[in-house]
Amino acid sequence: MTTTRPVALVTGASSGIGEAASLALAAAGFEVVGTSRDTANVTPRPGVTFVDLDVASDTSVASAVQQVIDRFGRIDVLVNNAGIGSAGAAEETSVAQAQSVFDINVFGVIRMTNAVLPHMRARGGGRVINISSIVGFVPQPYMAVYAASKHAVEGYSESVDHEVREHGVRVLLVEPAWTSTAFEANSVQTDRPLQVYARQRHIFEEYMAGAVRDGDDPAVVARQIVAAATDSKPKLRYAAGARTGRVHTMRRIVPSRMFDQQLRKLNRLPA
Numbered sequence: 457m458t459t460t461r462p463v464a465l466v467t468g469a470s471s472g473i474g475e476a477a478s479l480a481l482a483a484a485g486f487e488v489v490g491t492s493r494d495t496a497n498v499t500p501r502p503g504v505t506f507v508d509l510d511v512a513s514d515t516s517v518a519s520a521v522q523q524v525i526d527r528f529g530r531i532d533v534l535v536n537n538a539g540i541g542s543a544g545a546a547e548e549t550s551v552a553q554a555q556s557v558f559d560i561n562v563f564g565v566i567r568m569t570n571a572v573l574p575h576m577r578a579r580g581g582g583r584v585i586n587i588s589s590i591v592g593f594v595p596q597p598y599m600a601v602y603a604a605s606k607h608a609v610e611g612y613s614e615s616v617d618h619e620v621r622e623h624g625v626r627v628l629l630v631e632p633a634w635t636s637t638a639f640e641a642n643s644v645q646t647d648r649p650l651q652v653y654a655r656q657r658h659i660f661e662e663y664m665a666g667a668v669r670d671g672d673d674p675a676v677v678a679r680q681i682v683a684a685a686t687d688s689k690p691k692l693r694y695a696a697g698a699r700t701g702r703v704h705t706m707r708r709i710v711p712s713r714m715f716d717q718q719l720r721k722l723n724r725l726p727a
Contacts, residue, residue, distance in 0.1 A: 458528060458529030458530070459487050459528050459529065459530070461485060461486065461487045462485070462486050462487070462530075462532040462533065463486065463487045463488075463489065463524065463528045463530050463531050463532050463533070464478075464481045464486040464487070464488050464489070464531075464532065464533040464534075464535060464685060465489045465491070465520075465521070465524055465531050465533070465534050465535065465572070466478045466481065466488060466489070466490050466491065466535040466537055467491045467509060467511055467534075467535065467536055467537050467538035467564070467568060468491065468492070468511075468537040468538030468539065469488075469490025469491055469492060469501075469504065469506070469537070470490070470492040470495075470497075470498045470506075471637070471638065472635070472637035472638060472639070472674055473537055473587060473632065473635060473637060473674045473677045473678065473681075474490065474535075474537040474538070475490075475501065475674070476673075476674035476675050476677065476678035477535055477537060477674075477677070477678045477681045477682075478490045478501060478503075478504045479501060479502075479503070479504070479678070480675070480678035480679065480681065480682050481533070481535075481678075481681070481682060481685065482501075482502070482503030482504055483503070484682050484685070484686060486532075486533070486685070487505075487528055488503055488504045488505070489504070489505050489506070489507060489524050489527075489528070490504045490505070490506050490507075491506065491507055491508070491509035491520060491538070492506060492508065492509070493508065493509065493510050494508065495507065495508050505527075507520050507523050507524065508520070509538075511538045511560055511564030511565075511567060511568060512559045512560050512563070512564055514567060517564075517567045517568055517571050518571055521568075521571040521572055521575075525575060530575075530579065531572050531575055531576065531582065532576075532581070532582055532583070533582065533583045533584075533585065533685045534568060534569070534572045534582070534583070534584045534585065535585045535587070535681055535685075536564070536565045536568050536569070536584065536585065536586045536587060537587045538560065538564055539560060539561045539564075539587065539605075540557055540560045540561060540642065540643070540644060541599075541602055541639050541642060541643030541644065542554075542557045542599065542601045542602040542605075542643055542644045543598060543599055543602070543643045543644070543645060543646065543657075543660070543661070543664070544598060544645060544646025544649065544653075544657060545598055545600070545646065545650070545653040545656075545657060546600035546601065547650060547653070548646035548647075548648055548649050548650050548653060548657075549600075549601050549646050549647065549648070550647050550648055552647075553601075553644065553646075553647045554601045554604075556644070557601050557602065557605055557644060558601075558604075558605050558608070561602070561605035561606070561608075561609065562605050562608045562609060562612070565586055565609055565612065565613075566612065568584075569584050569616065569627070572584065573620065573625065576620075576623070576624075576625045577620070577623045577624075577625060579624075580623070580624045581624035581625065582624070582625045582626075583625070583626050583627075583628060583684065583685055583690070584613075584616075584625070584626070584627045584628070585628050585629075585630060585681055585684045585685060586609050586612075586613045586627065586628070586629055586630070587630050587632070587677075587681075588606050588609050588610055588613070588629045588630065588631045588632075589602075589603075589606040589631060589632060589633075590631060590632065590633045590634070590699065590700050590703055591603040591606050591607075592606035592607055592609060592610045592629075592631060593607070593610060593631070593703075593704070593707065594703060594707060594719070595719065596723075597656075597660065597719075597723050597725060598653075598656070598657055598660035598723075599660075602643075609629075610629060613627045613628070613629050613692075614627075614629075614692060617692060626690055628684045628690055628691070628692060628693070628694065629692060629693045629694065630677060630680050630681050630684055630693075630694045630696055631693060631694065631695055631696060631700050631704075632672065632676075632677045632696040632697060632700065633671065633672060633696070633697045633699035633700045633703070634664075634667040634668050634670075634671035634672070634699070635668070635671045635672050635673075635674055635676075635677060635696075635697075636668060636669065636670075636671040636672065636673055636674065637668070637671075637674060639668055656725065659723075659724050660723065663722075663723060663724065672696065672697040672699075676696055676697050677696040677697070679696075680694040680695070680696040681694075706718075
C-alpha cells in the first residue's frame with residue numbers, strides 16, 4: 457500500500473503531547489502513525505494508525521520504521537516525542553539511572569533519526585521534529601539529568617540539521633514550557649535519595665506539581681509541531697507557548713547574574 461498524502465510518524469503518541477500532535481497532524485491532512493510501547497492498551501484515535509515501538513531498542517526502532525514504509529511507502533515527518541522525566545538532585549541520581557534516561561530521551565532520538573534518514577535522503581526531502589523543552593536551553597535545579605538530556609537533544613538537532621539540509625531534510629526543535637500532562641507522575645524519581653537534599657527536593661516537587669497543573673494545554677505544543685511540519689520556510693526552533701518565548705528573550709538580554717538570581721528565587725533556593 458502506498459499513499460499520496462504525506463505521512464507523519466509520531467513516537468509516544470498514546471497520551472499528552474504525542475496524542476495531541478497526532479490528532480493535529482491528521483487534521484492537517486497527514487496520514488499519521490503513532491507509536492506506543494504497548495498498542496494493545498491504546499484507545500483508538502481517529503485518523504491515527506498505531507504500531508508498537510520501544511525507542512530504547514535498536515530492533516524495535518528498525519521494525520517500526522520498516523512497517524510504516526512497507527504500509528504507506530513513505531515517511532515525510534518524524535516527530536521524536538517519546539521521552540521520560542527525571543527528578544531529584546544530581547548527586548542523588550546514579551549513573552545507571554542517568555543512562556536509562558538518556559537511552560530514551562537522547563539515544564532514542566538518535567536511533568529514530570538514523571532509521572528514517574536514509575529513506576528521507578532517497579526521497580529528497582523530509583523533516584525530523586524533536587521535542588525539546590524549556591530546560592533544553594536553561595538550567596533547572598533538581599532536574600539536572602533531564603535538563604542535560606534536553607540540552608543534548610538541542611545540540612544534536614542543530615548539528616544534524618546542517619548535515620542533512622543539502623539533501624532536502626530538516627531537523628527542527630519544538631520547545632514546550634511546562635505542559636498539562638502526566639509528566640510529573642511519569643518521571644523517574646531519584647534512586648539514592650540523600651537527607652541533605654530532602655527539604656529542597658520537596659520544595660521542588662511542590663513547584664513542579666503547580667507548574668504542570670497550570671501548564672499549557674498539549675494542543676498549544678501540537679500547533680507548533682504542525683507548523684514545523686508544514687511551514688514552507690521552517691525555523692530551527694519553535695517556541696511552544698508564551699513562557700518559552702519570554703525565557704528565550706530573557707536568556708538573551710538579561711545579565712547573567714540577574715538571570716541566575718531570578719532562577720534561584722523562582723525555585724525558592726537560598727540567595
